[in-house]
Amino acid sequence: MNIRSVRLVYFSPTGGTRRVLEQIAAGTGVERVTRLDLTLPGAPNDFGEAGEDELLLLGAPVYAGRVPEIAMARFAGLRSLGGPAVLVAVYGNRAIEDALQELSALARAAGCVPVAGASFVAEHSYSTGKGPIAAGRPDREDLERAREFGREIAGYLGGVESAREIPAPELPGNPELKGRPVHPALVPTTDPGLCIACGACEQLCPTGSITTREISETNEAGCILCAACVKGCAFGARALQGPFIKKIREWLGENAAGRREPEIFMHGPG
Numbered sequence: 513m514n515i516r517s518v519r520l521v522y523f524s525p526t527g528g529t530r531r532v533l534e535q536i537a538a539g540t541g542v543e544r545v546t547r548l549d550l551t552l553p554g555a556p557n558d559f560g561e562a563g564e565d566e567l568l569l570l571g572a573p574v575y576a577g578r579v580p581e582i583a584m585a586r587f588a589g590l591r592s593l594g595g596p597a598v599l600v601a602v603y604g605n606r607a608i609e610d611a612l613q614e615l616s617a618l619a620r621a622a623g624c625v626p627v628a629g630a631s632f633v634a635e636h637s638y639s640t641g642k643g644p645i646a647a648g649r650p651d652r653e654d655l656e657r658a659r660e661f662g663r664e665i666a667g668y669l670g671g672v673e674s675a676r677e678i679p680a681p682e683l684p685g686n687p688e689l690k691g692r693p694v695h696p697a698l699v700p701t702t703d704p705g706l707c708i709a710c711g712a713c714e715q716l717c718p719t720g721s722i723t724t725r726e727i728s729e730t731n732e733a734g735c736i737l738c739a740a741c742v743k744g745c746a747f748g749a750r751a752l753q754g755p756f757i758k759k760i761r762e763w764l765g766e767n768a769a770g771r772r773e774p775e776i777f778m779h780g781p782g
């Protein structure tokens with residue numbers, strides 16, 4: 513089949529998912545690439561219908577082994593007329609658990625044909641200078657693997673008449689999704705001595721939970737603890753701290769320190 517265009521559809525508070533998808537798209541060699549960035553509150557909810565010859569790259573970070581609830585809600589408007597979809601779960605070097613199963617179910621419900629899945633590692637949202645977790649990922653090697661994956665997908669699709677001929681990829685995880693954990697009421701703090709009330713964190717917040725007054729203030733009810741405001745503050749004024757986050761960081765330091773590599777799930781041409 514001839515892929516007329518590639519459409520990136522993603523939720524990516526700290527940018528790891530977006531960077532991986534951009535490289536997969538580049539690897540396909542398809543010139544027409546469009547983007548549906550569903551990260552911010554003003555994201556569109558009516559996407560129109562993707563054609564049969566439009567390749568969807570559907571990407572999300574892994575939160576507690578699943579796709580973040582807010583991302584699932586924003587992806588809900590996705591529709592395709594039977595075109596191919598590639599599912600990409602981006603995680604912080606712990607595990608993806610059921611995230612690809614969840615993306616696959618979503619793609620099917622939207623009318624897409626899932627043709628491949630992949631997991632890529634990106635710096636963990638809770639990584640810090642003192643306690644790095646997958647710091648600097650995706651790195652050069654990861655991004656080269658992403659481009660190669662794009663080339664593989666293009667070759668794969670080029671060898672069939674329609675995406676419907678392609679057998680479903682065998683994805684890791686359990687299609688019977690486990691429940692989402694409830695985290696304690698907690699938000700990032702703002703250091704009044706460092707915050708200059710520039711408003712950058714407010715612009716980056718996927719849930720619209722920040723208001724900039726004398727300093728940035730956070731509404732606890734909406735915060736998903738994504739750390740976009742922490743990583744995006746050029747003045748180091750925002751931080752995620754407290755016993756809950758400390759425990760997660762310690763656990764990750766002990767259990768998710770060894771480098772994990774991207775994994776591809778597709779049958780491959782021939």
Ligand SMILES: Cc1cc2nc3c(=O)[nH]c(=O)nc-3n(C[C@H](O)[C@H](O)[C@H](O)COP(=O)(O)O)c2cc1C
Nearest residue numbers: 525526527528529573576577604606607634636637
């Ligand atoms: C609330 C929350 C839960 C997370 N859960 C996991 C997890 O279960 N496994 C994992 O490896 N990484 C986990 N991460 C790390 C993110 O998957 C990782 O940082 C990812 O790169 C974020 O994607 P983004 O840069 O596109 O926002 C979690 C991050 C957050 C904020």
Ligand code: SF4
Nearest residue numbers: 707708710711713745
């Ligand atoms: S980005 Fe940093 S300095 Fe700017 S308002 Fe937010 S916390 Fe304050």
Ligand code: SF4
Nearest residue numbers: 717735736738739741
């Ligand atoms: S306030 Fe919460 S939801 Fe908003 S960017 Fe910061 S961590 Fe993410």
